[in-house]
Amino acid sequence: MSELYTKTLTEIAEQLQSGAVTSAEAVKNCLGRIETTEPQVKALITVLGEDALKQAEAMDADGPDASRPLWGVPIVLKDLLAAKGTKTTCASKILENFVPFYDATAVVKLKEAGAIIIGKANMDEFAMGSTTENSAFMTTRNPWDNERVPGGSSGGSGATVAAGQCFGALGTDTGGSIRTPASFCGIVGLKPTYGRISRFGLIAYGSSLDQIGPMARSVEDAARMLQVMAGYDPKDSTSVDVDVPDYLAALGRENLDGVKIGLPKEYWGEGLDEEVEVALKAAIAKAEQLGATMVPLSLSLTDYAIATYYIIAMAEASSNLSRFDGVRFGHRNKDAEELIDMYTSSRTEGFGDEVQRRIIMGTYVLSSGYYDAYYNKAAKVRRLLREDFEKAFEQCDLIAGPVLPTVAPKVEDEMTPLQMYLIDIFTVSANLAGIPGMSLPVGLGKDSGMPVGLQLMGPAFSEADMLSVAECLEKNLEPMPLAQL
Numbered sequence: 001m002s003e004l005y006t007k008t009l010t011e012i013a014e015q016l017q018s019g020a021v022t023s024a025e026a027v028k029n030c031l032g033r034i035e036t037t038e039p040q041v042k043a044l045i046t047v048l049g050e051d052a053l054k055q056a057e058a059m060d061a062d063g064p065d066a067s068r069p070l071w072g073v074p075i076v077l078k079d080l081l082a083a084k085g086t087k088t089t090c091a092s093k094i095l096e097n098f099v100p101f102y103d104a105t106a107v108v109k110l111k112e113a114g115a116i117i118i119g120k121a122n123m124d125e126f127a128m129g130s131t132t133e134n135s136a137f138m139t140t141r142n143p144w145d146n147e148r149v150p151g152g153s154s155g156g157s158g159a160t161v162a163a164g165q166c167f168g169a170l171g172t173d174t175g176g177s178i179r180t181p182a183s184f185c186g187i188v189g190l191k192p193t194y195g196r197i198s199r200f201g202l203i204a205y206g207s208s209l210d211q212i213g214p215m216a217r218s219v220e221d222a223a224r225m226l227q228v229m230a231g232y233d234p235k236d237s238t239s240v241d242v243d244v245p246d247y248l249a250a251l252g253r254e255n256l257d258g259v260k261i262g263l264p265k266e267y268w269g270e271g272l273d274e275e276v277e278v279a280l281k282a283a284i285a286k287a288e289q290l291g292a293t294m295v296p297l298s299l300s301l302t303d304y305a306i307a308t309y310y311i312i313a314m315a316e317a318s319s320n321l322s323r324f325d326g327v328r329f330g331h332r333n334k335d336a337e338e339l340i341d342m343y344t345s346s347r348t349e350g351f352g353d354e355v356q357r358r359i360i361m362g363t364y365v366l367s368s369g370y371y372d373a374y375y376n377k378a379a380k381v382r383r384l385l386r387e388d389f390e391k392a393f394e395q396c397d398l399i400a401g402p403v404l405p406t407v408a409p410k411v412e413d414e415m416t417p418l419q420m421y422l423i424d425i426f427t428v429s430a431n432l433a434g435i436p437g438m439s440l441p442v443g444l445g446k447d448s449g450m451p452v453g454l455q456l457m458g459p460a461f462s463e464a465d466m467l468s469v470a471e472c473l474e475k476n477l478e479p480m481p482l483a484q485l
């Protein structure tokens, strides 16, 4: 019982279905683990201890339900996903006490599948950042090494899964926020195709880029979570009405015969830390041994991806965040005498530095006189980037590369905002192109001992193929242990 938390989501779901473990036992085990590890890790803004336990006991009274694939499984949500009756803060002072009266569609689907929400995870404020240091409340630590960041912006989700506090978590990815913490924390993180999972109830950052996805300890776990959440939702006009394949049925391939993996020269060159490169090349060699063919190719617009991404993301953020005005949601300065003062002071007090910086830059690139030079230009480059990927996928099935140039940096290394933007170089393109991308843990850096993630990207709606290749590779590599805490 005390070691339950070391199981994967797939294993615990099976034990719950067979009755070998009760849902209350699973929840208690996670809560116990939260109690012992949380003082170091600080992954969670809210822990739903009593509620979760009550719900588990009620479910146990009725017994397992084979039609609910996540029956009794404790799950954590990134704190920008609306969960009915539960504080949903976006790690921002402006939403410190916001309690939504509805569930996000992805959360509804998890609950319908029987999952029990046991906590809300820390993150960079409004998902803006790559390390979770931009949270208004606390800095989450990497469970592998407390001196290091967990990655971001879904850093709480990454850390809670790696620390064994839950069996899976939801993150969101606008420019890498699922893949980055997955890579730094040694877990699997999948950003699905734009439109694959409904964004209804996800508090928006960059609406044309945001996507919800699973973070878990194995590829199969991620596939199970995706299966439950994928699909069209009339409440999100950008969710796409295409069939949801059977992701689990796609798993179990014996080898990688016939799989063509593209290696963009821009991803494997300069700037990549040596220990990251060594770990990734070993994984590529393994894929080759398993029968995959490597196809050298070029994504020639990679150099423009960061500039394009940050213009578009900030423009959309400045518009999305205008709703937090002190009137309808969240924090309000009650001393302000005039309406304009009230708006200004509420927003000045409520938003952190990074969020304010982005609102200012976003407003600037959208303002008349600069719109054509920045926003419009970025929108055009985005189209070209997408075409670059389409051409690449004429030559290969999947693209492989690093998730990040380095392993998790130390908290004390304090990056400047620009340095922070630049480490997203390999992740933002998938969001700009709307295609799926994932991070698969492939080993530990030989100098730091920290996890390294391999990024796979595929054409739109190729999640089934991507997961099947990742799972084949996963079972042929050294298993990634849980972080030792």
Ligand code: GLN
Pocket: 127, 128, 129, 130, 152, 153, 172, 173, 174, 175, 176, 177, 178, 205, 313, 424
């Ligand atoms: N680091 C990127 C940013 O700050 C990505 C964040 C995300 O994916 N939410 O915009």
